[in-house]
Amino acid sequence: MHWDQISREQPRLAALGVQRLGEPGVVLVGTIRADGTPRISPVEPLFWYGDLWLSMLWGSRKAADLHRDPRVLVHSIVTSRDGRAGEFKVRGHAVTEADPDVQADYAATVQTQLGWSPTPGRFHLFWVDIADATFSRYEDATGDQLITRWPPGSEYARRGDSATSLGEPEHYADLLVT
Secondary structure, three states, X not given: OOHHHHHHHOHHHHHHHHHHHHOOOOEXXXXXXXXXXXEEEEEOEEEEOOEEEEEEEOOOHHHHHHHHOOEEEEEOOOOOOOOOOOEEEEEEEEEEOOXXXXXXXXXXXXXXXXXXXXXXXXXXXXXXXXXXXXXXEEOOOOOOEEEEEEOOOEEEEEEEEEOOEEEEEEXXXXXXXX
């Protein structure tokens, strides 16, 4: 699924995703190493032409991971212990984009929007074919965990019943309600 599909079908969730993933300028990307263990790496994301794009240093290990196994998790940065700002996660597959014209357009866009100049053909470029997007956050006062997930477009709360445990999921409506 392309990011545009989320934008059309769940605009509030998509807008939050652009804010939480795009505005900080860096995300954490989970890939799978050759030995099957996870690798977490910082990457600069770009929302461009209706997709979430990730560029990586030429010859980087994280890019090699994705060429071998395209499964990817893109996770917003977490900046506090309380979880109030929430976490935005995108799971899917990284699709390699090697077309020189697309790389040149991407490099020009990065120059304009981010202020640095990648050299076309000397970086790895991927767009994320999204399987699902999830936003979760915690209510500090109650300890409740609130989850929004797309697809299928569901939201639920898990009520905090102690400092270290949550109850069963209950229907909840916040981001998906227009």
